[in-house]
Amino acid sequence: MATTYRIVSSINLPSFRPIPSRRNTTSPSSSSPHGPPSPGSPTTPELSNVFPSSSALLPYPHSDPWIARVSSRNNTPPARRSKLPPQPPLAVDSKSTSVVQVSSNSVAGPSRPGSEQPESSPNQESSELVESEIETETETATEIETEKKATMSSDKMKRKVVIMGAPSVGKTSLTQQFVAPPTYNEQYFPTIEATAHKTVKFGNVEYDCEIIDSAGQDEYTLFPSKYAVGVHGYLLVYSINSRQSFEMIQTVHDKILDFAGLEKVPCVVVGQKTDLTGERRVTTAEGEALAKKLHAGFIESSAKNNENVGKAFEALLKEMQKEYNPAPEAKKSSWWSWGR
Numbered sequence: 001m002a003t004t005y006r007i008v009s010s011i012n013l014p015s016f017r018p019i020p021s022r023r024n025t026t027s028p029s030s031s032s033p034h035g036p037p038s039p040g041s042p043t044t045p046e047l048s049n050v051f052p053s054s055s056a057l058l059p060y061p062h063s064d065p066w067i068a069r070v071s072s073r074n075n076t077p078p079a080r081r082s083k084l085p086p087q088p089p090l091a092v093d094s095k096s097t098s099v100v101q102v103s104s105n106s107v108a109g110p111s112r113p114g115s116e117q118p119e120s121s122p123n124q125e126s127s128e129l130v131e132s133e134i135e136t137e138t139e140t141a142t143e144i145e146t147e148k149k150a151t152m153s154s155d156k157m158k159r160k161v162v163i164m165g166a167p168s169v170g171k172t173s174l175t176q177q178f179v180a181p182p183t184y185n186e187q188y189f190p191t192i193e194a195t196a197h198k199t200v201k202f203g204n205v206e207y208d209c210e211i212i213d214s215a216g217q218d219e220y221t222l223f224p225s226k227y228a229v230g231v232h233g234y235l236l237v238y239s240i241n242s243r244q245s246f247e248m249i250q251t252v253h254d255k256i257l258d259f260a261g262l263e264k265v266p267c268v269v270v271g272q273k274t275d276l277t278g279e280r281r282v283t284t285a286e287g288e289a290l291a292k293k294l295h296a297g298f299i300e301s302s303a304k305n306n307e308n309v310g311k312a313f314e315a316l317l318k319e320m321q322k323e324y325n326p327a328p329e330a331k332k333s334s335w336w337s338w339g340r
Ligand SMILES: Nc1nc2c(ncn2[C@@H]2O[C@H](COP(=O)(O)OP(=O)(O)OP(=O)(O)O)[C@@H](O)[C@H]2O)c(=O)[nH]1
Pocket: 166, 167, 168, 169, 170, 171, 172, 173, 174, 185, 186, 187, 188, 189, 190, 191, 192, 214, 215, 216, 217, 272, 273, 274, 275, 276, 301, 302, 303, 304, 305
């Protein structure tokens, strides 16, 4: 990179300054973070920290031995090296729960003994260092907090579930009641597809659930591949006042197994609208028998009355846990029993 700079200079192109990224140039005293630094301004020395490994690019190399040492620490990850200048707050990508920058307690830069302070204007430099120390401490506290959050979120298990069944059985109502209770709408709006997220704790494990509320199915509906790929489990919903919707369950289940090429998949059969007692067309025993045949869990619910809504999802988490992660409970018990 240094060679490239010299070539560019030699053909007298307009003077070049590396444009620092927004993140690293934020400085309380900087009026124009992207403008060229004026020599002697407080922002000038920090550019070497912005590009610590490419200080040769700078037309004004540092005489500050401390900063020079920081710049020379090429084996330290850039995120840690950029700790020295004041930083904007750390950002956490909430969706993926990945931390954009996480650093540990240990400050990546060297210790700052007085002997290593620059010869020029020591008072100004030491007051800057004190300020920097305070900022670093505040920043470190924020980082520890962020790191904690990141660790917690990384403990979550991702679970993608799809809710399937005939039209108008209450799939959307069930999802909405689960994700943001109390939410119930008497009106019917056919769903094309909707996705919701909820974190659920079940059996000492936190699950980051992605819930896909699918469009109502009939026997002729083509099974979309996205409902098979990367999906951990299914809620198969019928309405207790509709035989047709009950018969759809077997059809949908067959489609899932055919498409996924599996013999078994975690499922829970849900008999919805239990509040419509006078209109019941499917008995509880029939629902249970079908679920048994499909090796699935079974529950009856009413999204309208918010009855057994959470339990329906918990039943699915249980089915998925049996299939994918029976270990955590076993692990924990073996760990506890280790020293006993
Ligand atoms: N009585 C009663 N009605 C319900 C219940 N759940 C949903 N409904 C009603 O049934 C109708 C359809 O509900 P939705 O949740 O949209 O059904 P859906 O299965 O998502 O429908 P599609 O989008 O066509 O697949 C709406 O008018 C709801 O108010 C329930 O538990 N009891």
